Amino acid sequence: MATLTGESRSGGDTRERILDVAEVLFTEHGFEGTSMRLITGQAGVNLAAVNYHFGTKEALFQAVFHRRLYQLNRMRLEVLDGMELEAQGAPLKPSQVLEGFFGPVLAMATDTRHGGHTFMRLLGRTYTEPAQFIRKFMAEEFSDVISRYSDALRRALPGVPLAEIMWRLHFMMGAVSYAISGIDALQLVSGRFDDDPALMAPRLMSFLLGGLRAPLPEMISPHAQFPTGDVGGGVLTPDFGAARA
Amino acid sequence: MATLTGESRSGGDTRERILDVAEVLFTEHGFEGTSMRLITGQAGVNLAAVNYHFGTKEALFQAVFHRRLYQLNRMRLEVLDGMELEAQGAPLKPSQVLEGFFGPVLAMATDTRHGGHTFMRLLGRTYTEPAQFIRKFMAEEFSDVISRYSDALRRALPGVPLAEIMWRLHFMMGAVSYAISGIDALQLVSGRFDDDPALMAPRLMSFLLGGLRAPLPEMISPHAQFPTGDVGGGVLTPDFGAARA
DNA sequence: GTATGATTAAAACGAACGTTTGAACTGCGG
DNA sequence: CCGCAGTTCAAACGTTCGTTTTAATCATAC
Numbered sequence: 150m151a152t153l154t155g156e157s158r159s160g161g162d163t164r165e166r167i168l169d170v171a172e173v174l175f176t177e178h179g180f181e182g183t184s185m186r187l188i189t190g191q192a193g194v195n196l197a198a199v200n201y202h203f204g205t206k207e208a209l210f211q212a213v214f215h216r217r218l219y220q221l222n223r224m225r226l227e228v229l230d231g232m233e234l235e236a237q238g239a240p241l242k243p244s245q246v247l248e249g250f251f252g253p254v255l256a257m258a259t260d261t262r263h264g265g266h267t268f269m270r271l272l273g274r275t276y277t278e279p280a281q282f283i284r285k286f287m288a289e290e291f292s293d294v295i296s297r298y299s300d301a302l303r304r305a306l307p308g309v310p311l312a313e314i315m316w317r318l319h320f321m322m323g324a325v326s327y328a329i330s331g332i333d334a335l336q337l338v339s340g341r342f343d344d345d346p347a348l349m350a351p352r353l354m355s356f357l358l359g360g361l362r363a364p365l366p367e368m369i370s371p372h373a374q375f376p377t378g379d380v381g382g383g384v385l386t387p388d389f390g391a392a393r394a
Numbered sequence: 395m396a397t398l399t400g401e402s403r404s405g406g407d408t409r410e411r412i413l414d415v416a417e418v419l420f421t422e423h424g425f426e427g428t429s430m431r432l433i434t435g436q437a438g439v440n441l442a443a444v445n446y447h448f449g450t451k452e453a454l455f456q457a458v459f460h461r462r463l464y465q466l467n468r469m470r471l472e473v474l475d476g477m478e479l480e481a482q483g484a485p486l487k488p489s490q491v492l493e494g495f496f497g498p499v500l501a502m503a504t505d506t507r508h509g510g511h512t513f514m515r516l517l518g519r520t521y522t523e524p525a526q527f528i529r530k531f532m533a534e535e536f537s538d539v540i541s542r543y544s545d546a547l548r549r550a551l552p553g554v555p556l557a558e559i560m561w562r563l564h565f566m567m568g569a570v571s572y573a574i575s576g577i578d579a580l581q582l583v584s585g586r587f588d589d590d591p592a593l594m595a596p597r598l599m600s601f602l603l604g605g606l607r608a609p610l611p612e613m614i615s616p617h618a619q620f621p622t623g624d625v626g627g628g629v630l631t632p633d634f635g636a637a638r639a
Numbered sequence: 640g641t642a643t644g645a646t647t648a649a650a651a652c653g654a655a656c657g658t659t660t661g662a663a664c665t666g667c668g669g
Numbered sequence: 670c671c672g673c674a675g676t677t678c679a680a681a682c683g684t685t686c687g688t689t690t691t692a693a694t695c696a697t698a699c
Binding site: 178179181182273274276277278280313316317319320321322323324325326327328330348349351352353354355356357358359360361362363364365366367 | 423424425426427518519521522523525558561562564565566567568569570571572573575593594596597598599600601602603604605606607608609610611612
């Protein structure tokens with residue numbers, strides 16, 4: 150009983166081992182860049198094991214996501230349920246909605262013990278993946294949570310058009326995705342970055358709330374603080390064609 | 395002289411045709427997912443043409459980026475030079491810095507006539523790409539612009555710690571990347587989205603400025619408006635391990 | 640007209656890919 | 670002990686990958 154650590158355990162944990170390894174490798178090399186042989190080799194299982202347990206490589210990718218997203222989105226809904234119950238029908242504060250939506254994400258992202266961090270980086274990269282089968286099951290995994298939370302945001306921000314809310318939700322998801330998937334990418338921005346990553350969550354939340362509550366843009370609210378054309382000279386519409394003609 | 399349209403022109407435009415097609419295909423299928431045969435086939439050139447003109451597939455990918463990024467970052471620096479000259483040594487307004495940094499990006503992103511839109515989607519996806527050779531040349535392409543603009547931001551926001559500025563720059567780049575690379579991804583958020591995409595730029599700029607000027611988070615400025623823990627119950631640190639044990 | 644250097648063309652290279660096959664092995668109820 | 674799912678295994682399948690090779694074609698200068 151002393152030497153049965155790791156490698157060739159016979160138990161039914163082959164499935165889980167594949168999922169754990171695939172999560173890491175998909176994060177590091179992307180879907181196309183990760184081969185079945187690399188996954189199975191690193192997991193210490195036979196090459197055919199993936200096809201046996203999951204059917205196909207695409208199905209494995211989907212399984213990696215489902216395992217985490219199901220937990221994440223269920224938690225989001227539970228938090229929202231709790232807050233709405235406590236509010237007794239009154240609209241929530243914008244900060245509460247953000248907390249409910251992004252709190253679980255950030256918690257999972259900073260959890261390095263159980264692979265949550267790895268997965269969140271993968272999720273961030275995958276949002277922008279254009280592959281058809283990916284977009285499809287992502288939409289399915291998220292539809293409930295998005296509709297519940299966009300509704301909560303709409304009631305938290307009365308007077309703000311729904312279109313604007315959806316855009317800002319989109320912007321916020323982008324900022325969060327980058328913040329998570331690119332603690333490396335930040336080095337691209339700043340060389341080396343010697344700041345505690347645990348401090349990212351409050352920084353990010355503050356940034357998001359500021360963006361969410363920013364004045365509406367000019368063409369919707371004519372008295373917004375930020376005139377987008379204030380540099381002069383039409384910076385927003387230079388003629389990129391001229392440089393190539 | 396009537397029928398020499400398109401296809402097999404003999405001129406030295408083989409290089410450009412490859413670049414144009416590769417830009418589109420890399421955007422649609424990613425680096426690993428795009429084969430040389432697809433690129434050369436769609437460009438109407440011989441398979442060996444890529445290796446002849448660029449040497450390798452990685453070098454082609456890099457060339458696609460350099461062609462656009464060189465123009466983009468040069469324009470960013472020109473705008474910044476102009477603004478700083480006009481300011482005569484005085485700090486710029488935050489809105490000006492944002493305008494200079496993201497204005498050219500948004501202009502290129504909404505330019506559908508010369509492929510700028512396609513490229514910006516590719517750029518957004520590639521920021522988070524973990525492949526080593528990609529990260530390396532991206533860092534090189536951006537180093538000048540980042541250092542100039544982070545410095546301008548630092549002077550535009552006196553009293554804000556440099557670390558905070560770098561983080562917010564990072565958040566903003568994330569929001570912009572998503573906004574651009576995922577006009578499709580927004581459909582993931584909201585089903586179908588029947589709003590004019592041309593209105594995105596002012597919306598985004600307003601959001602960014604709101605986030606940039608948000609109050610500093612609690613643990614840096616103790617009197618920030620947004621207490622990140624205001625939901626109670628420790629939403630920011632649930633124990634994800636418990637559900638898997 | 641012919642030599643020359645740059646480009647294009649067709650074909651093939653070995654390697655790696657996702658998947659399938661059919662046999663071996665496992666733990667267990669009969 | 671046998672039979673039988675469930676699972677693992679080694680080997681091979683056919684395809685596609687990026688790259689290389691060798692010959693043909695082109696434009697241009699002498």
